[in-house]
Amino acid sequence: MKDILFDFIAKYITLTEEEKEAILALDLFRSVKKGTILLKEGQYSKESFFVLKGCLRVYYLIDGEEKTTAFYTEMDALTPHCVIQDAASEYFVSCVEDSIITVSNTDMEAEINTKFPKFELMCRKLSEQLLARHQIDFDEFKTSSPEQRYQNLLIKRPDLIQRVPQHQLASYLGIQPQSLSRLRARMLEKKS
Template sequence: MHEILLKYLSKFGSLTEQEVKDIADNLIVQTFKKGTILLHEGEIATKCYFILQGCIRQYHLTDGEEKTTAFFTEEQAVASFSSASQQIPATHYWSCVEDTVAMVGYLDREQEMYKKFPKLALITRELMEQDFGKTQESFATFIASSPEERYELLLKNRPDLLQRAPQHQIASYLGIKPESLSRIRKRISLKK
């Protein structure tokens, strides 16, 4: 696990070898089994995660039905900013879709880490800005797309998810029923 973290941190040219080692020694890396719930609706988020290996799903329960709103995989952060910063209950769940290795950040210790490692704050900000931009684009595209177009975009941009998550979760993520997803897949395979 530690090697995965070192390899990831080494990607940032702004960090010296010693800084990479020092930061890695101060971060907590944990392994979570498939099915582990990391955050329940109604809890106040006190942790954030950065996935080194694995997949985490964010979902809401609406009238007893799970609605998948996001999948997070390698080199993606999982954070509930509104819950943590405003100290309000989360409106969603985080669940491990597969065994997952992640850096665990304790939000109450975040500033302490940034004081100790100022470059880490800059890297975190840069990553958050990139992630926010991608999220905005994804949301706009989702709203403007048909279910078939959403599936085609998923095939193009994140094909690994189709192998990693169950079909009913993929369908929920696309905003459709599993039967509709089956029909879309069939139509697309006939086009080829």
């Protein structure tokens, strides 16, 4: 399982055995049950997550409705907004499936970053890449219709459609669950 973490890190920097040991010594790995809430709205958390196996979900509670805006699966890293801004969280993070993740906090990261400056570089590269990818995703979202977004999702993250409930996918696509149902029916219609 730890190999997944090191494979991920290897995309950005090269670690020595000593550095790997230092990371393992932090004892970051956690097993979390489906439905577990890792971060609540209003909480002041310092914890970041990395998904080794499973799926995390970010959602807002707006007028009593859950609005899902993001999914994190294998090899995805999530540092919530409240951790960066040192503010109360605007959203929830919960566990879609039984998952294995790492949980780290800001203090630990700062310590590692000063001990191994190489990590600072990794964090920068990682944030830069995530930001760039994210911007492209946002641009795609803006420039396409709900149906195109769904088609796009079928291609880019087909696994999500299998493992995540429809109504959560719907708000991820920016529409109502009923609209997603109809949209899917319409697409089947067209094909035949």
